[in-house]
Amino acid sequence: MAWLGIDLGTQGVRALLVTADGAVLGSGSAPLVRGRRGGVRHEQDPGEWWEAVRAACRAALGAARAEPAGLAVCATSGTVxxxxxxxxxxxxxxxxxxxxxxxxxxxxxxxxLAVQDTWALPKARWLLDRYGAGRVAHQPDVITARLTGRPVPTDSSHALKTAYDVERERWPDRTGLPAGALPDVVRPGTRLGEVCAAAADATGIPAGTPVVAGMTDGCAAQIASGALRTGAWNSVLGTTLVLKGAAAQPVRDPAGVVYxxxxxDGTWLPGGASSVGAGVLTDRFPDADPAALDARAAAHEPSGAVAYPLVSPGERFPFRAPHATALLLGAPESDADLWAALLQGVAFTERLCLDYLHLLGAPVDGPLTFTGGAARSAYWTQLRADVLGRPVRVPERTEPALGMAALAAYGTGAAATLADSAEAMVRSGRVVHPRPERTARFAEPYARLVDELTARGWLPTEVAAHARARIRTV
Structure with missing residues (x-):
């Protein structure tokens, strides 16, 4: 048997048909090109999502000899x-x-209400003010409605940033939205319906295929990493950085940085999303050869400069500072030194995120996996392990669409738990061990960055003190 995972990304749609033991029987993708960006504006045409899903699914299923036993859809978190x-x-x-x-x-x-500026609830209010009455929907809801031929409930994972209360499993009372504007909500893995005849004709997915409620792309990547047992964490480094873990109880954060x-199964996946990431590399070095700069950066450990490489203004995790800007302390001596400073700055931020989670009482000492586009860089992966001072695992395939295939298998009853389903599908990949002498080298520049973030009023003093104290334990 095989299951279909569909990932609605920022730049395209990806579909994977995967067996219970992780063999990929078919894959397909289609770009999304009609989005509009400018300043703080970033919007897409929902009609293009369906066109891309049709193309990606037809490509994934076209040459496969198996039909999907179920499917699930993930999408970007906070898109509304x-x-x-x-x-x-x-x-x-x-x-x-x-x-x-x-x-x-x-x-x-x-x-x-503890919401951030880019969360879905404030954007839903903005849309209702400008477009009039309507029902609030999240990105995958449009696709699951087309697949089943009727509106279906949203999943609690995508509803989280619309202020859905995942503990009490209900909407809050103070959303400011009109009655009837919010959708019904179910847990991820819930069966929503079956693929209808019209959708089958459009996508090539057989009519009657079960459609299972999905999760956000960050959660999907976490499932694809296999980091679902208590204490395990997955660090997704792409354009920006996302850390997600597994815990028996929710991690309480009065600042609202960690959600x-x-x-x-009712357990918890705490985490947060930073605005630092690999996107800064393409901004600073649009025509660079990353492998060549990685090789040259090895001579700058640590760099002569210390960076906090925000991709865009404002920070969300490990602290909330809407007016924070990228910073660079010191003057890099070359492009290779600047490249090194940016790579190291992302790794320092990753370390600070884990220090903050530790301060909040989160279980952070379990296995750590790296996923996302940056994990393809062997040099950066080793550097991050060195800065963190802990071993990391890089799974063989970590696409969010794989996570949705695992969720679909669980949702259709093929596995007793989601962790069992994911661990059966995930190919373990390689383990990267830190080099203690390199870890020691990065203690001083890390402390320097913590001090600068505190001096600027962005990082709370108690968080900074905890991070400094943790330096001695790494």
Whole structure:
């Protein structure tokens, strides 16, 4: 048997048909090219998502000799739009990083809701003010409605940033949205329906295939890493950095920096998303050969400069500072030294995220995996392990679509737990061990960055003190 995972990304759609033991029987992808960016604006045409899903699924299933026993869909976290009662889009989709609803977010925080400026709830209010009445939908809801031929509930993972209370499993009372605007919600892994005849004709997915409620792309990548047992963590480094772990209880954070997704079995997936990441490399070095610069960067450990390489203004994790900007302390002596400073800066941020999680009482000492595009760089992977001072595992295949295939297998009853399903599908890959002498080299520049972030008023003093104290334990 095989299961189909569909990933609605920022730049394209990916589909994978995967067996229970992780063999990929078919894959397909299609680009998303009609999005609009500018300043704090980032929106996409929801109609293009369906066109890309059709193409990606047909490619994944075209040469495969097996039919999917179920499917699940993941998408970007915090992307929201309006639909009519039939589930048809009536507005553009405001993407996960669209920042036009900052004023609405401020009003919601004043009312006692812990939301960030780019979360889905303030953006839903912004859309309703401009496009009139409608039903709030998340990115995968548009696709699951097309697949089943009718509107279906959203999943609690995508609803989290619309302020859904995953502990009480209900919407809060103070959303400021009209009655009936919010969708029904189910846990990930819940069966939503079956692929209808019209969707089967469009996608090549057999009619009657079960459709299972999915999770956000960050959670999907975590499933694909196999990091689902208590104490395990997955660090996803792509354009930006996301850390997600597994815990028996939610991790409480009064600052609202760390949030908790709920796993299908009722356990918890705490984590946070930073605005640092590999995106800064393409901004600073648009025509660079990354492998060549990696090789040259090895001569600068540590770099002559210390960086906090924000991809865009504002930071969300390991501290909330809406007005934070990228910083560079010192003057790099060459492009290779600047490249090294940026790589190291991301690794320092990753370390600070784990220090913050430790301060909050999160279980952080279990296995750590690296996924995302940056994990393809052997040099950067080793550098990150050195800075963190702990071994890391890089699974063989870590695409969010694989995580959705594992969730579909669990949701259709093929595995007793989601962890069992994921561990059966995930190919373990390689383990990278830190080099203690290199770890020691990075203690001083890490402490220097912590001091600078504190001096600028971005990093709370208690977080900084805990990070400094932890230096002695690494």
């Amino acid at each position: 739009l309006l639909t009519d009662a039939a589930g048809r889009p009536t507005s553009p989709a405001l993407m996960y990083d669209d920042g036009r609803a900052a004023a609405e977010a401020g009003r919601l925080r004043s009312a006692g 908790n997704h709920r796993a299908p």
